[in-house]
Amino acid sequence: MDLVVKNGRIVDPSQKLDRVADILIRDGLIRTIGDGAFADVPVFDATGLIVAPGFFDIHVHLREPGTEEAETIATGGSAAVAGGFTAVAAMPNTNPPNDNPSITYYILSEARRSSPARVFPIGAITKEQKGEVLAEIGEMFEAGIAGISDDGKPVMNAQLFRLALEYAQMFDMPVIQHCEDLNLSKGGVMHEGIYSTRLGLKGIPAAAEETMVSRDITLTHMTHGKYHVAHLSTRGAVEIVREAKARGLRVSAEVTPHHFTLTDAAVADYDTNAKMNPPLRSADDVAAVVEAIKDGTIDAIASDHAPHHINLKMLEFDRAPFGITGLETAVGLALTKLQLPITRLVELLSINPQKIMKVKSWGLFEGSAADLTILDLKRSWTFDVHRSRSRSRNSPFHGWQLKGKAVATIVGGKVVYEDRA
Numbered sequence: 001m002d003l004v005v006k007n008g009r010i011v012d013p014s015q016k017l018d019r020v021a022d023i024l025i026r027d028g029l030i031r032t033i034g035d036g037a038f039a040d041v042p043v044f045d046a047t048g049l050i051v052a053p054g055f056f057d058i059h060v061h062l063r064e065p066g067t068e069e070a071e072t073i074a075t076g077g078s079a080a081v082a083g084g085f086t087a088v089a090a091m092p093n094t095n096p097p098n099d100n101p102s103i104t105y106y107i108l109s110e111a112r113r114s115s116p117a118r119v120f121p122i123g124a125i126t127k128e129q130k131g132e133v134l135a136e137i138g139e140m141f142e143a144g145i146a147g148i149s150d151d152g153k154p155v156m157n158a159q160l161f162r163l164a165l166e167y168a169q170m171f172d173m174p175v176i177q178h179c180e181d182l183n184l185s186k187g188g189v190m191h192e193g194i195y196s197t198r199l200g201l202k203g204i205p206a207a208a209e210e211t212m213v214s215r216d217i218t219l220t221h222m223t224h225g226k227y228h229v230a231h232l233s234t235r236g237a238v239e240i241v242r243e244a245k246a247r248g249l250r251v252s253a254e255v256t257p258h259h260f261t262l263t264d265a266a267v268a269d270y271d272t273n274a275k276m277n278p279p280l281r282s283a284d285d286v287a288a289v290v291e292a293i294k295d296g297t298i299d300a301i302a303s304d305h306a307p308h309h310i311n312l313k314m315l316e317f318d319r320a321p322f323g324i325t326g327l328e329t330a331v332g333l334a335l336t337k338l339q340l341p342i343t344r345l346v347e348l349l350s351i352n353p354q355k356i357m358k359v360k361s362w363g364l365f366e367g368s369a370a371d372l373t374i375l376d377l378k379r380s381w382t383f384d385v386h387r388s389r390s391r392s393r394n395s396p397f398h399g400w401q402l403k404g405k406a407v408a409t410i411v412g413g414k415v416v417y418e419d420r421a
């Protein structure tokens with residue numbers, strides 16, 4: 001199937017590309033980038049639009065196997081392409097967790113069958129994510145995982161985390177940590193600060209994240225491992241990562257859109273869609289995170305898409321589960337709230353995510369997979385959670401007016417999502 005993406009502004013900082021041109025796609029691959037007429041080929045008119053290498057959300061919970069009432073690989077993949085993501089990395093905390101190759105194979109085959117987005121499974125670090133013994137990391141790598149993490153939980157045992165950093169190096173995979181000291185965070189449901197005191201809710205101190213990042217960086221230095229901080233949320237964690245990068249350690253970090261758009265003030269009316277882990281932090285933390293996105297300390301934006309069935313989110317604040325959906329709002333929030341140069345945005349959403357994860361990289365070059373995200377920077381739109389493609393509805397962004405949107409998503413040369421004004 002052939003296609004010409006015509007007259008778009010082609011932006012790929014990894015190829016030092018920023019110009020108006022046509023992309024000819026043949027057999028799912030980029031054939032040429034240039035100008036001129038291609039006879040008898042279907043045309044996607046991208047005049048006035050940005051054409052970027054496919055966006056990659058490296059932190060997504062697809063809930064399958066085990067919690068299909070909240071999300072499936074098919075519905076999560078559909079939400080991904082509607083949000084402009086051609087690929088997602090799926091966290092292993094399914095039921096059963098992805099801690100062995102049979103689950104990895106299942107996710108990959110189900111994704112090939114039903115997901116319009118590419119799915120890269122992340123394997124568990126420890127068996128059943130219990131933090132006791134290493135999972136079958138080598139076997140899962142053979143099966144196709146792109147990194148390891150116990151996300152949802154931290155690896156509290158420092159010796160085990162050291163072994164994971166050493167072992168993952170054999171496969172050049174990142175070790176992705178959910179940074180939370182469980183003793184410091186125990187019983188906490190929101191950020192520990194003025195609001196938690198006022199609301200009478202138990203807080204999770206910033207130190208619960210920062211002590212873990214700090215410990216892990218000591219272990220990264222010791223092992224020369226490849227370490228990635230998931231959903232970084234505090235000023236202190238920003239400073240620790242910044243300093244580690246200055247020392248030349250192989251450390252990377254992602255932030256979520258909710259951590260750069262919302263503060264703990266959003267919890268004031270006990271809205272369970274403001275309950276996530278790590279929690280929404282103080283205004284000062286948000287300012288530090290935004291600055292770190294701009295100065296390059298933060299490498300990637302990832303949604304931490306965490307669908308939950310509505311019955312669970314209707315529980316009282318203390319008892320509701322952590323997490324919100326995010327695949328369809330991430331790009332719009334980044335474009336609306338961050339005011340970044342488009343090249344920097346493409347680095348955060350496509351180029352750097354590919355570098356962090358163990359994947360064969362793609363981009364706007366000849367012979368690359370034709371995975372493209374097409375943006376309209378001027379498009380004003382309102383997010384309506386009731387029209388979400390996710391099976392869940394737990395978003396705090398319902399009704400938000402955003403400017404800038406993914407208006408088409410192309411995977412392997414096929415237009416898998418289109419929303420032209």
Ligand SMILES: [Zn+2]
Pocket residue numbers: 151152153178230231277278
């Ligand atoms: Zn997490």
